[in-house]
Amino acid sequence: xxxxxxxxxxxxxxxxxxxxxxxxxxxxxxxxxxxxxxxxxxxxxxxxxxxxxxxxxxxxxxxxxxxxxxxxxxxxxxxxxxxxxxxxxxxxxxxxxxxxxxxxxxxxxxxxxxxxxxxxxxxxxxxxxxxxxxxxxxxxxxxxxxxxxxxxxxxxxxxxxxxxxxxxxxxxxxxxxxxxxxxxxxxxxxxxxxxxxxxxxxxxxxxxxxxxxxxxxxxxxxxxxxxxxxxxxxxxxxxxxxxxxxxxxxxxxxxxxxxx
Numbered sequence: 001x002x003x004x005x006x007x008x009x010x011x012x013x014x015x016x017x018x019x020x021x022x023x024x025x026x027x028x029x030x031x032x033x034x035x036x037x038x039x040x041x042x043x044x045x046x047x048x049x050x051x052x053x054x055x056x057x058x059x060x061x062x063x064x065x066x067x068x069x070x071x072x073x074x075x076x077x078x079x080x081x082x083x084x085x086x087x088x089x090x091x092x093x094x095x096x097x098x099x100x101x102x103x104x105x106x107x108x109x110x111x112x113x114x115x116x117x118x119x120x121x122x123x124x125x126x127x128x129x130x131x132x133x134x135x136x137x138x139x140x141x142x143x144x145x146x147x148x149x150x151x152x153x154x155x156x157x158x159x160x161x162x163x164x165x166x167x168x169x170x171x172x173x174x175x176x177x178x179x180x181x182x183x184x185x186x187x188x189x190x191x192x193x194x195x196x197x198x199x200x201x202x203x204x205x206x207x208x209x210x211x212x213x214x215x216x217x218x219x220x221x222x223x224x225x226x227x228x229x230x231x232x233x234x235x236x237x238x239x240x241x242x243x244x245x246x247x248x249x250x251x252x253x254x255x256x257x258x259x260x
Contacts, residue, residue, distance in 0.1 A: 003020060003022070003024055003025065003031060003034065003035070003082045004020060004022055004136060005019075005020060005024075005034075005035060005038045006019045006020070006021065006149075007016075007017065007038075007043070009020075009037075009046075009134075009136055009147070009203070010116060011046075011136035011137065011138040011145060012117070012138055013114075013115055013135045014048060014049065014050045014051065015051050015052075015053060015111075015114045016042065016046070016050050016051070016052050016053070017052075017053040017055075018039070018052060018055060019052050019055045020054070020058070020059075021148065022035075022058065022059075023055075023057055023058020023059060023060065024055070024058070024059050024060070024066075025058075025059075025060045026062060026065040026069060026203065027060075027061065027062045028062070029065060029068055030064065031065065032051055032065055032072065033183060033225050034068055035072065035074070039072075040079075040206040041078065041217050043076075043079055043080075044231070044232055044233075047141075048080065048140075049080045049081070049082045050080060050081060050082065051081070051082050051083050051085065051115060051238055052076070052081055052083070052114075053084075053085055053086075053087070053089075053110055053111055053114050053116070054083070054084050054085065054086045054101070055087065055259060056086040056087060056088050056099060056103050057087070057088050057089055057092075059099070061098045061159050066098045069098065070100045071097070072202070073100055073101060083101075083114075083139050084101045085101065085102055085104065085110045085114050086099055086101055086102065086103035086104070086110065086232070087101075087103065087106060087107050087109070087110035087111075087114045088104075088105055089105070089106070089108075090105055090106045091105060091114055091175045092105055101183070108151035112187045119185040119213075124239060128164060129152065129159060129163075130162050131160070131164075132148050132149045132150050132152050132155055133146065133148060133149075133152075133155060133163060133166050134147045134148070134149055135147075135166065135167065135170050136153075137170065137173060137174070140253075141178060141236070142143070142177065142178045142179065143178060143179050143180075143181055143236070143239070144170065144174070144178055144179070144180045144181070145168075145180075145181045145182075145183065146167070146180060146181070146182045146183065147164075147182075147183035147186075148183070148185075148186040148187045149186070150186060151186050152186055152187050152188070153187075153188045153189070153190065153193070153195030154187070154188070154190065154194075154196070154197070155190045155193050155198075156192060156193065156195045156196070158204040159193060159196075159203060160193060160196040160199060160200055161198055163200060163225070164199065164200045164203055165168070167180075167200070167204070168203075171207050174207075177208045177209070177210050178206070178208060178209060178210065179194045179210050179211040179212070179213070179239050180204060180209055180211070180213075181213055181214070181215065181232070181235055181236060181239075182212070182213070182214035182215070182218060182224075182226070183214075183215060183232070184214045184215060184216055184217040184218055184219075184224065184228065185216045185218060186203070186218065187195055187214075188223065189219070189224055189225060190217040190223075191223075192226060193224075194223060194224065194225045197225035197226075198225065201225070201226075204230070209249060211238070211239060212226040212229040213227050213228070213229065213235045213238060213239070214226055214227070214235065215228065215229045215230070215231055215234065215235035216230065216231065216232070217234045240247065241246050
């Protein structure tokens with residue numbers, strides 16, 4: 001069974017979570033390389049140092065893969081990772097020789113060590129639209145980022161209302177103008193959904209939103225109700241003239257060329 005790797009990004013808290021739906025089993029170097037490649041892709045979301053919360057439940061590393069596995073973590077420390085913290089299930093053994101970082105019993109205990117006051121939680125019903133919508137606030141860059149944990153198609157007024165409602169809950173955290181950036185890797189709009197989105201745009205513009213853009217569109221660019229760009233750094237780059245990007249953020253294009 002192939003490893004199913006999921007990433008959770010907490011941009012404002014600067015924490016990346018790496019979860020494995022069926023545990024991580026490395027029986028060959030190809031398995032380690034797959035994790036390295038997927039992790040490298042996930043780094044395109046990041047522009048500042050971060051901590052990593054790593055899922056060690058049902059982890060199995062073949063002896064011949066141990067060295068390659070342990071090399072992953074010094075490698076990613078060269079790309080802004082400050083530290084990595086692992087977790088296993090409650091009551092399970094945390095002394096795992098092949099894991100070169102500290103491991104805690106229980107997800108919440110490990111999450112707190114990374115600076116997350118409360119983790120995102122391990123159980124989500126991704127059949128529900130509201131659960132698929134993930135929102136991260138990057139207050140330093142004045143950006144609210146919306147992404148989707150599974151395939152999502154906005155097709156009705158009800159779908160758009162769910163999106164508006166979830167974003168409204170986040171707005172109470174903002175006290176300055178901001179822009180909204182959509183990660184569209186798992187997101188599409190029908191013609192009706194695109195038309196209905198105008199209500200969300202009017203709502204956000206009434207609460208200090210300056211710009212709405214998207215990146216990595218899964219569908220045709222013309223099918224989305226806001227400008228779309230191929231990559232995140234291009235989308236965020238359109239906001240730079242508004243002074244929205246913090247001066248301490250790394251240059252995306254220079255970082256991308258180094259991550260292999």
